[in-house]
Amino acid sequence: MVVAVAAWSTPALAGPGVTATHARHGLRCGTDHATATPVAPPLWHAPGVQRVVYLNRFGATFQIMGSTTNSATNVVSTSVASPRTAVIPPLESGFDWPGIAECVTAAFAPYDIRVVEIEPPPDTVYIEAVVGGDGTELGFGADDLFGIAATNNVCALTEAGVAFNFSETHRGVPERDAELCATIAHEVGHLLALEHETLDTDLMSYVLFADTNSKSFVDADSTCGVRPGGDIACRCSAGTTNSAMRLRSFVGPRATETNLPSIELQSPSSNGQVTPLFDVEVLATDGEGMADVLVFLDGVVVGIDARPEGDVYRVTVNGAEVGGHMLAVVARDLAGNTARLEVPITVELLDDGEACDAANQCAGGVCATNAGQNFCTQICDPAAAVCDDGFECVAAGDTHLCAAEAGGCCSTGRRSPSDLGALGLLILIVGLKISQPRRRRDLTRAR
Ligand SMILES: [Zn+2]
Numbered sequence: 001m002v003v004a005v006a007a008w009s010t011p012a013l014a015g016p017g018v019t020a021t022h023a024r025h026g027l028r029c030g031t032d033h034a035t036a037t038p039v040a041p042p043l044w045h046a047p048g049v050q051r052v053v054y055l056n057r058f059g060a061t062f063q064i065m066g067s068t069t070n071s072a073t074n075v076v077s078t079s080v081a082s083p084r085t086a087v088i089p090p091l092e093s094g095f096d097w098p099g100i101a102e103c104v105t106a107a108f109a110p111y112d113i114r115v116v117e118i119e120p121p122p123d124t125v126y127i128e129a130v131v132g133g134d135g136t137e138l139g140f141g142a143d144d145l146f147g148i149a150a151t152n153n154v155c156a157l158t159e160a161g162v163a164f165n166f167s168e169t170h171r172g173v174p175e176r177d178a179e180l181c182a183t184i185a186h187e188v189g190h191l192l193a194l195e196h197e198t199l200d201t202d203l204m205s206y207v208l209f210a211d212t213n214s215k216s217f218v219d220a221d222s223t224c225g226v227r228p229g230g231d232i233a234c235r236c237s238a239g240t241t242n243s244a245m246r247l248r249s250f251v252g253p254r255a256t257e258t259n260l261p262s263i264e265l266q267s268p269s270s271n272g273q274v275t276p277l278f279d280v281e282v283l284a285t286d287g288e289g290m291a292d293v294l295v296f297l298d299g300v301v302v303g304i305d306a307r308p309e310g311d312v313y314r315v316t317v318n319g320a321e322v323g324g325h326m327l328a329v330v331a332r333d334l335a336g337n338t339a340r341l342e343v344p345i346t347v348e349l350l351d352d353g354e355a356c357d358a359a360n361q362c363a364g365g366v367c368a369t370n371a372g373q374n375f376c377t378q379i380c381d382p383a384a385a386v387c388d389d390g391f392e393c394v395a396a397g398d399t400h401l402c403a404a405e406a407g408g409c410c411s412t413g414r415r416s417p418s419d420l421g422a423l424g425l426l427i428l429i430v431g432l433k434i435s436q437p438r439r440r441r442d443l444t445r446a447r
Pocket of ligand 1: 029030031186187190196
């Protein structure tokens with residue numbers, strides 16, 4: 001059995017920050033308006049699935065080609081750059097990321113959008129805001145742009161759009177955390193049918209946060225352009241535009257009820273013992289509609305599920321370190337109300353012979369399978385007595401494994417002990433059949 005492992009990772013932010021300083025450049029956003037085609041805003045918003053914005057500060061590789069952007073496949077249209085492979089590095093240190101993420105979340109809080117920091121499943125539709133790099137990855141100069149959005153049409157929703165936000169070009173800017181937040185909201189705004197405004201306090205203008213100390217999607221008519229006095233004709237509407245009104249129209253207002261979801265942790269139990277690979281099961285309901293369930297380990301988000309089976313949400317955690325942890329689960333409803341539970345758990349490895357799904361669960365570093373039964377084991381030297389009592393060292397492909405004496409053995413899913421605890425484990429089940437005669441050995445445990 002090959003284990004389907006839900007990807008989760010929260011890489012540490014990389015090394016010391018670059019101490020770049022640079023003069024403020026006039027151009028802030030490279031999003032293409034030239035090809036925009038007006039689209040009539042919906043007269044009312046039909047309630048549907050809440051839109052998701054994924055804030056990705058972990059870096060990513062995009063293929064720039066064609067005319068359609070798809071965040072799930074990392075394909076970005078040539079509206080942002082000439083065809084190329086763009087490798088966006090992770091966000092460097094020196095930024096207040098929790099504050100920035102909270103700021104972006106607050107900017108969109110009035111609208112039917114939720115912000116996540118874990119990549120949604122690839123078969124879902126979501127907007128991705130990549131945060132990292134300086135623009136050279138897309139072929140721009142290092143100080144040319146704060147950001148650029150890959151829109152299919154800036155006057156309409158780009159449901160699977162990608163917004164690039166060049167954190168390094170913010171490094172020498174006043175109030176850089178607030179400015180980076182403003183850039184992210186601005187570029188995501190383009191994916192949500194917003195064009196530039198002259199209103200200085202609106203997120204869709206080029207006026208710096210430090211020059212206004214207030215940035216939001218302002219519910220007021222504004223001429224189009226990028227700063228006060230620079231009026232140009234609006235492309236998406238006649239006369240003036242209004243970012244808040246367009247968001248209400250295209251995206252819809254967020255529900256405003258204040259009843260908390262109910263939440264119950266079904267597995268693991270409080271003070272429960274789990275392996276480095278374990279499932280978290282949460283029963284969560286809300287009278288007005290659930291959004292998702294988040295799972296945190298020691299305060300770090302490690303998983304998310306927005307597609308329950310009935311009312312049960314399930315997240316597979318992989319790579320948890322051996323030892324004690326605090327597991328927290330958070331249910332969020334569509335209005336943004338949250339309910340949280342926190343329990344202590346202990347991560348332990350399995351002994352030889354215990355049932356396993358993956359090698360990193362096993363103290364011996366090997367999860368082998370025989371006749372459809374998976375079990376933990378270890379590599380052994382047939383010339384030395386290393387297997388536990390009741391196990392013998394038998395050939396398994398090109399190696400030897402400790403196997404229960406009564407059973408046949410083995411095909412292997414093996415991994416190097418040095419990989420223990422690593423994330424993104426690849427388990428190889430080679431499916432070899434072993435036909436050698438069994439050898440009885442005196443067995444002592446030695447590992
Ligand atoms: Zn822009």
